[in-house]
Amino acid sequence: AQKVTQAQTEISVVEKEDVTLDCVYETRDTTYYLFWYKQPPSGELVFLIRRNSFDEQNEISGRYSWNFQKSTSSFNFTITASQVVDSAVYFCALSGRGADGLTFGKGTHLIIQP
Amino acid sequence: GAGVSQSPSNKVTEKGKDVELRCDPISGHTALYWYRQSLGQGLEFLIYFQGNSAPDKSGLPSDRFSAERTGGSVSTLTIQRTQQEDSAVYLCASSFGSGRPSGYEQYFGPGTRLTVT
Numbered sequence: 001a002q003k004v005t006q007a008q009t010e011i012s013v014v015e016k017e018d019v020t021l022d023c024v025y026e027t028r029d030t031t032y033y034l035f036w037y038k039q040p041p042s043g044e045l046v047f048l049i050r051r052n053s054f055d056e057q058n059e060i061s062g063r064y065s066w067n068f069q070k071s072t073s074s075f076n077f078t079i080t081a082s083q084v085v086d087s088a089v090y091f092c093a094l095s096g097r098g099a100d101g102l103t104f105g106k107g108t109h110l111i112i113q114p
Numbered sequence: 115g116a117g118v119s120q121s122p123s124n125k126v127t128e129k130g131k132d133v134e135l136r137c138d139p140i141s142g143h144t145a146l147y148w149y150r151q152s153l154g155q156g157l158e159f160l161i162y163f164q165g166n167s168a169p170d171k172s173g174l175p176s177d178r179f180s181a182e183r184t185g186g187s188v189s190t191l192t193i194q195r196t197q198q199e200d201s202a203v204y205l206c207a208s209s210f211g212s213g214r215p216s217g218y219e220q221y222f223g224p225g226t227r228l229t230v231t
Contacts, residue, residue: 044222
């Protein structure tokens with residue numbers, strides 16, 4: 001069985017602060033993919049990043065960065081200098097051999113206060 | 115280009131009635147997925163279609179749920195004899211390909227909010 005845990009249900013920070021969203025996963029597969037999606041108040045899930053299990057290189061895209069560590073089964077997401085527009089629910093997800101669809105975490109509701 | 119579209123955007127129905135939810139995937143995408151999003155259960159995978167292949171129905175929550183995909187494109191999720199616990203947002207997604215595992219990005223539609231009274 002595979003599982004994704006996002007222990008932070010809700011995070012509230014003031015604009016311009018840095019914030020890290022945690023994601024811990026469980027799988028017995030050696031080949032798998034990890035994803036982050038953003039769900040803004042409008043409701044539509046938006047793809048942010050994909051990582052395969054053989055690529056532990058960290059990635060930076062503007063104010064966003066991702067830290068993938070197989071040793072701790074974690075795929076954390078950091079927003080630097082947060083902005084109000086970053087307010088959304090963020091989901092971490094896993095694709096493995098056990099299912100055709102994505103296994104999602106419960107999501108972290110990020111609130112950026114002006 | 116056009117994204118994944120779903121209709122209706124909102125549906126209110128009485129307990130015991132049947133409902134049909136429609137998904138129109140991105141043109142050229144062979145894989146289509148249905149998910150359900152509810153407060154209690156989060157985002158759950160329901161069923162998946164690859165082209166015209168018969169889907170694996172094991173993820174559907176009960177035998178009141180069924181889905182079909184016509185011509186490898188549009189899909190319909192049908193819920194018979196709706197119950198209050200069926201109230202949720204039903205999301206459709208499509209992707210260029212699929213696999214176990216799949217590295218293909220899934221593009222999601224805006225969802226259908228189903229309320230069973």
